[in-house]
Amino acid sequence: MPKPHPDKKPHLDIQENVPLAPFTSFRIGGPARFLVGARDLRELQEALRLARAMNLPFCILGGGSNLLVSDDGFPGLAIRLLMDRVTFSGGMVQVQGGFDLTTLVHRTADWGLSGLESLAGIPGTVGGAVRGNAGAYGGAIGDVVATVSALDSTTLQTLTLRRDQCDFGYRDSRFKRDPGLIVVGTLLALLPGDQDEIRTKVAQTLAKREAKQLSCDRSAGSFFMNPEVNDAALVRRFEEEQGVRCRECHIPAGWLIDQAGLRSLSVGGAAVSHRHANYLVNTGSATAGDVVELARLVRQEVRRKLGVELKEEVSPLGLVI
Numbered sequence: 001m002p003k004p005h006p007d008k009k010p011h012l013d014i015q016e017n018v019p020l021a022p023f024t025s026f027r028i029g030g031p032a033r034f035l036v037g038a039r040d041l042r043e044l045q046e047a048l049r050l051a052r053a054m055n056l057p058f059c060i061l062g063g064g065s066n067l068l069v070s071d072d073g074f075p076g077l078a079i080r081l082l083m084d085r086v087t088f089s090g091g092m093v094q095v096q097g098g099f100d101l102t103t104l105v106h107r108t109a110d111w112g113l114s115g116l117e118s119l120a121g122i123p124g125t126v127g128g129a130v131r132g133n134a135g136a137y138g139g140a141i142g143d144v145v146a147t148v149s150a151l152d153s154t155t156l157q158t159l160t161l162r163r164d165q166c167d168f169g170y171r172d173s174r175f176k177r178d179p180g181l182i183v184v185g186t187l188l189a190l191l192p193g194d195q196d197e198i199r200t201k202v203a204q205t206l207a208k209r210e211a212k213q214l215s216c217d218r219s220a221g222s223f224f225m226n227p228e229v230n231d232a233a234l235v236r237r238f239e240e241e242q243g244v245r246c247r248e249c250h251i252p253a254g255w256l257i258d259q260a261g262l263r264s265l266s267v268g269g270a271a272v273s274h275r276h277a278n279y280l281v282n283t284g285s286a287t288a289g290d291v292v293e294l295a296r297l298v299r300q301e302v303r304r305k306l307g308v309e310l311k312e313e314v315s316p317l318g319l320v321i
Contacts, residue, residue: 010040010042010043010046012036012043012046012047012050013036013037014034014035014036014050015034015035015036016033016034016035017031017032017033018031018032018034018035018078019031019073020032020035020061020064020069020073020074020078020317021069023061023064023078023080024064024065024067024068024069024220025063025064025065025066025067025123025217025218025219025220025221026064026067026068026069026218026219026220026282026286026291027218027282028068028069028071028282028286028287028288028291029068029069029070029071029073029074029288029317030069030070030071030072030073030074030318031073031074032059032073032074032076032077032078033056033073033074033075033076033077034056034076034077034078035077035078035079035080036050036077036078036079036080037079037080037082038079038080038081038082038083039082039083040083041083041151041158041184044079044081044083044151044182044184045151045156047077047079048079048151048153048156049156050077051076051077054077056075056076056077057074057075057076057077058076058077058078058079058153059074059076059077059078059079059317060079060081060127060182061078061079061080061081062081062097062098062124062125062127062128063100063101063123063124063125063128064124065123065124065128065220065221066124066128066132066220066221066313066314066315067220067314067315067316067317068220068288068291068292068314068315068316068317068319068321069288069316069317069318069319070288070316070317070318070319071287071288071289072318073318074317074318075318080098081097081098081125081127081182081184082098083096083097083098083099083184083185084096084098084099084100085099086099086104086107088108088111088113090192091113091189091190091191091192092146092187092188092189092190093108093113093187093188093190094185094186094187094188095126095185095186095188096126096127096184096185097125097126097127097128097130097182097183097184097185097186098125098126098127099125099126100124100125100126101119101122101123101124101125101126101128101129101134101141102120102121102122102123104116104126105117105119105120105202106120106202108190108198109195109198109199109202110195110199111195112192112193112194112195112198113190113191113192113193113198114190114191114192114193114197114198114201115143115144115188115189115190115191116141116144116188116190117139117198117201117202117204117205118135118136118137118138118139118205119134119135119136119139119141119205120202120203120205120206120209121136121205121206121209122134122135122136122221123221126141126183126185126186127182127183127184127185128183129141130142130145130148130166130173130175130183130186131173131175131176131183132171132172132173132176132313132315133168133169133170133171133172133173133176134171135171136205136209137205137208138247140168140170141188142163142166142168142173144188144189144190145163145166145168145186145187145188145189146162146163146186146187146188146189147160147161147162147163147186147187148160148161148163148166148175148183148185148186148187149161149183149184149185149186149187150175150181150182150183150184151181151182151184152180152181153180153181153182154180158184159181161174170225170226170250171225171313212276217281218281218282218283218284218286219273219279219280219281219282220280220313220314221279221313222253222254222278222279222313223253223278223279223280223295223312223313223314224253224257224278224295224298224299224310224311224312224313225253225310225311225312225313226250226251226252226253227250227251227253227256227308227309227310227311228248228249228250229246229249229250229251229308230249231306231307231308234251234306234307234308235249235251238251238255242255251308252278253277253278253310254276254277254278254279255277256302256306256308256310257272257277257278257298257302258277259305259306260298260301260302260305260306261301261305262277262297262298262301262302263277265294265297265298266283266294267290267291267293267294267297268285268286268287268289268290268293269282269283269284269285269286269287269290270282270283270286270287270290270291270293270294271283271294272294272298280294280295280298288319292319292320292321295312295321298310
């Protein structure tokens with residue numbers, strides 16, 4: 001059998017008019033004009049060349065766990081990032097952007113590597129987690145990033161960026177602010193530890209999330225970021241009621257939404273979850289428009305009643321939140 005020529009273009013399986021709702025945790029969204037999966041870097045580059053040749057916008061789909069897609073869909077090329085290899089040597093873990101984050105947390109625990117325990121139970125892919133600097137319980141993935149491999153969608157060249165070049169912040173990064181940089185992989189610096197102790201910490205994190213009911217179907221998880229609150233009386237009220245100290249004056253958005261009396265507020269098929277007030281959920285028939293209007297009402301009422309401005313953590317596609 002003849003070997004493929006190394007310069008031969010990869011074969012792309014391109015589909016037309018594919019509904020995007022099944023690729024998101026919200027289960028909301030109209031069709032993409034075209035959809036393609038990229039299993040390696042060459043396929044991703046070829047997909048971007050195709051979008052450029054057809055003068056189409058493109059978007060990258062990871063786990064879809066932090067994405068709200070327009071009811072009208074996306075009039076371009078949606079690219080599913082399917083690159084999902086992972087290797088480790090010592091405490092260094094090299095993982096591609098399409099790898100499932102929850103699987104990675106358990107995999108590193110099995111390898112006796114510590115550093116990702118606080119991320120247990122957060123849905124989505126590693127690429128999406130790096131882009132949004134996903135985190136919980138005082139930890140974030142950016143804390144353990146050594147380098148990030150990113151593809152420049154304009155030049156189609158890969159860049160290797162050190163942690164200090166990634167501009168990680170609270171649920172933020174250089175990649176979130178510059179959508180032209182696509183996270184294709186990352187090198188994580190973890191610490192060797194006792195396998196049983198690491199697994200126990202993972203289980204404890206999952207138990208915390210379960211106790212706070214931080215698992216909800218047809219939602220994007222936390223819809224709003226936890227805002228920094230400058231009202232000392234409000235901060236004190238939160239700390240006294242919850243018995244915890246605020247981290248850098250950041251108050252959980254869910255608590256604020258509760259204080260504004262908005263739990264179970266609904267618009268059409270979208271509702272503030274009765275289980276966790278920072279979850280906006282699709283009760284079964286929600287449109288993206290329902291979610292956008294519900295988010296607007298929540299922001300408006302929290303601002304009016306508490307004087308706090310909420311900012312969305314969810315990424316919109318084809319619409320403005």
